[in-house]
Amino acid sequence: MSDYNAIIVGGGLAGCSAAIVLARAGLDVLVIERGDECGQKNMTGGRLYGHSLEKIIPNFAEEAPIERTVTREKISIMSEGSCLDIGFGSTKLSATPETASYTVLRAKFDKWLAEKAEEAGAEIIPGIRVDRLIVEDGKVVGIDAAGDEITADVVILADGVNSLLARDIGMKKELEPHQVAVGAKEVLKYSEEIINERFGLKAGEGMAWLTMGDPTLGGFGGGLIYTNKDTLSVGVVATLSDIGHGNISVPDMLERFKNHPSIAPYLEGGKLVEYSGHLVPEEGIHMTPELTRDGVLVTGDAAGFCINLGFTVRGMDFAIESGRLAAEAVIRAHSIGDYSKAGLGYYELALKNSFVMRDMDTYKGFPTILTMREVFEDVPAMVDDIATKLFTVDGQAGQGIIMYIVNTLAQKTSARELVDLITKVLEAF
Amino acid sequence: MKKMSVEDKLGTNVFHTDEVNSHIDVDKAYPDKEEIMKVVLACPAACYTYENDTLSFSHLGCLECGTCRVLSHGKVVKDWNYPDGTRGVFYRQG
Numbered sequence: 001m002s003d004y005n006a007i008i009v010g011g012g013l014a015g016c017s018a019a020i021v022l023a024r025a026g027l028d029v030l031v032i033e034r035g036d037e038c039g040q041k042n043m044t045g046g047r048l049y050g051h052s053l054e055k056i057i058p059n060f061a062e063e064a065p066i067e068r069t070v071t072r073e074k075i076s077i078m079s080e081g082s083c084l085d086i087g088f089g090s091t092k093l094s095a096t097p098e099t100a101s102y103t104v105l106r107a108k109f110d111k112w113l114a115e116k117a118e119e120a121g122a123e124i125i126p127g128i129r130v131d132r133l134i135v136e137d138g139k140v141v142g143i144d145a146a147g148d149e150i151t152a153d154v155v156i157l158a159d160g161v162n163s164l165l166a167r168d169i170g171m172k173k174e175l176e177p178h179q180v181a182v183g184a185k186e187v188l189k190y191s192e193e194i195i196n197e198r199f200g201l202k203a204g205e206g207m208a209w210l211t212m213g214d215p216t217l218g219g220f221g222g223g224l225i226y227t228n229k230d231t232l233s234v235g236v237v238a239t240l241s242d243i244g245h246g247n248i249s250v251p252d253m254l255e256r257f258k259n260h261p262s263i264a265p266y267l268e269g270g271k272l273v274e275y276s277g278h279l280v281p282e283e284g285i286h287m288t289p290e291l292t293r294d295g296v297l298v299t300g301d302a303a304g305f306c307i308n309l310g311f312t313v314r315g316m317d318f319a320i321e322s323g324r325l326a327a328e329a330v331i332r333a334h335s336i337g338d339y340s341k342a343g344l345g346y347y348e349l350a351l352k353n354s355f356v357m358r359d360m361d362t363y364k365g366f367p368t369i370l371t372m373r374e375v376f377e378d379v380p381a382m383v384d385d386i387a388t389k390l391f392t393v394d395g396q397a398g399q400g401i402i403m404y405i406v407n408t409l410a411q412k413t414s415a416r417e418l419v420d421l422i423t424k425v426l427e428a429f
Numbered sequence: 430m431k432k433m434s435v436e437d438k439l440g441t442n443v444f445h446t447d448e449v450n451s452h453i454d455v456d457k458a459y460p461d462k463e464e465i466m467k468v469v470l471a472c473p474a475a476c477y478t479y480e481n482d483t484l485s486f487s488h489l490g491c492l493e494c495g496t497c498r499v500l501s502h503g504k505v506v507k508d509w510n511y512p513d514g515t516r517g518v519f520y521r522q523g
């Protein structure tokens with residue numbers, strides 16, 4: 001007899017989501033979290049797409065500690081001194097719970113989700129780091145934490161992007177620098193009114209603002225600003241394989257971003273309340289590890305379920321959905337008493353049929369595009385040139401916009417380079 | 430906004446640091462400067478510093494992101510683990 005039906009390692013979004021679904025089905029569930037509380041080790045940019053949590057807790061936003069409901073989107077292409085903004089505000093954004101997205105702060109949000117798991121009947125032990133999985137005859141049968149062994153019919157790994165545990169048993173290779181980006185983020189405090197005024201928001205409404213270009217000095221990555229209730233999340237993300245390009249440190253990238261003339265006015269007067277760092281999986285479907293083995297499943301960031309499209313980052317809705325589907329698979333395995341890889345087979349099938357694999361497949365070309373230096377170096381410079389010419393009135397004879405674009409392209413690249421870039425983009429898909 | 434040092438930024442965080450034991454084992458005598466500069470530039474907490482051809486490392490202030498491990502495992506970073514349970518950074522915002 002095992003001590004538990006299921007042990008979940010990691011009390012983040014994937015882990016707590018799995019715990020709720022399993023506990024509701026009446027299984028004995030233990031969540032082990034290394035932080036003193038769930039959420040205490042976790043950081044994100046800022047925006048949770050609500051659809052996947054809606055399936056577990058309908059209308060969760062009514063009670064969850066969300067910061068604001070996103071009704072405004074902004075994307076900027078930045079070069080030194082310039083910034084081309086594309087803004088979108090619509091009553092259609094976040095119109096229904098299924099399409100809504102919310103800014104969140106994970107220390108508060110995960111803590112709440114963990115409480116929901118406990119209410120459902122899951123047991124949570126915080127403050128314990130799982131050191132090792134116990135494997136017998138190729139089957140995972142439990143965990144070892146500081147010498148204490150606890151057994152379970154199945155272990156769900158929800159231990160985040162580094163997933164040392166999946167790596168140690170060989171389900172996942174050690175991460176490579178091109179597969180992940182480092183994020184550095186500040187949470188800056190203001191009054192609610194100042195944030196509303198500066199960003200043109202009504203109470204409760206929020207903005208998601210992502211930028212590419214300048215702060216990484218042409219390196220792969222970008223900047224982010226999310227409006228919380230009375231704070232802003234302000235950060236940069238930089239792909240590790242490109243660190244050193246431009247010879248700028250990650251903390252300096254963040255300062256450069258904050259001091260950019262198009263960003264600085266929005267941040268004026270903020271008081272720093274926290275500084276955080278975290279990795280983001282970036283290689284999408286190409287970095288998917290072995291998802292199941294006898295007695296074990298891998299979920300969320302641990303499985304690399306995350307996409308970075310430049311204009312949006314998604315990992316949280318994937319973590320929640322994969323946690324739920326892993327739990328559904330365990331419930332099926334429990335009913336037939338077979339926790340082998342075959343018995344857990346529903347997980348991979350359900351993932352394939354879900355938005356997790358579908359969206360990662362749709363955007364499978366993105367990691368390739370994001371490794372093209374042109375996208376981060378040449379495009380922002382070209383856009384800057386075109387926009388500057390377009391918006392400058394200096395008494396000189398004007399050109400049509402098409403001629404501005406043609407001239408700028410001609411100055412910046414050769415015809416061959418342009419064809420190369422377009423071909424690469426098309427090939428990526 | 431006035432520029433803050435990384436140290437001052439980290440000063441706004443809550444840490445339950447294990448003052449004695451480091452959860453990261455660094456080869457301070459690693460010979461390849463290019464390799465060293467990667468972790469120096471990438472660490473968001475500026476735990477690595479390189480001055481006068483000498484690499485210094487302090488685990489105090491580490492944000493437990495894993496960046497240095499991914500960049501340089503088996504090279505500058507000999508061994509990397511999370512701190513013991515309850516130790517390390519304690520985000521109140523996240």
Ligand SMILES: Cc1cc2nc3c(=O)[nH]c(=O)nc-3n(C[C@H](O)[C@H](O)[C@H](O)COP(=O)(O)OP(=O)(O)OC[C@H]3O[C@@H](n4cnc5c(N)ncnc54)[C@H](O)[C@@H]3O)c2cc1C
Pocket residue numbers: 009010011012013014015032033034035038039041042043044045046047048049128129130131158159160161165182183184185235236237278279280299300301302305306313314315316317319511
């Ligand atoms: C800068 C940045 C910006 C982002 N922006 C967005 C965004 O806007 N929208 C979005 O959807 N996604 C975003 N993401 C991605 C998103 O944050 C992740 O995909 C998501 O947090 C993954 O959730 P998870 O539950 O899989 O992992 P985590 O949230 O990392 O949870 C893992 C948990 O496991 C615990 N743990 C790890 N190892 C052990 C162990 N050995 N023993 C016990 N416990 C352990 C950790 O303490 C943690 O609680 C961003 C990420 C970053 C870094």
Ligand code: SF4
Pocket residue numbers: 277453471472473474475476477490491492493494495496497498
């Ligand atoms: S884990 Fe992250 S914060 Fe800690 S030393 Fe390595 S790079 Fe720096």
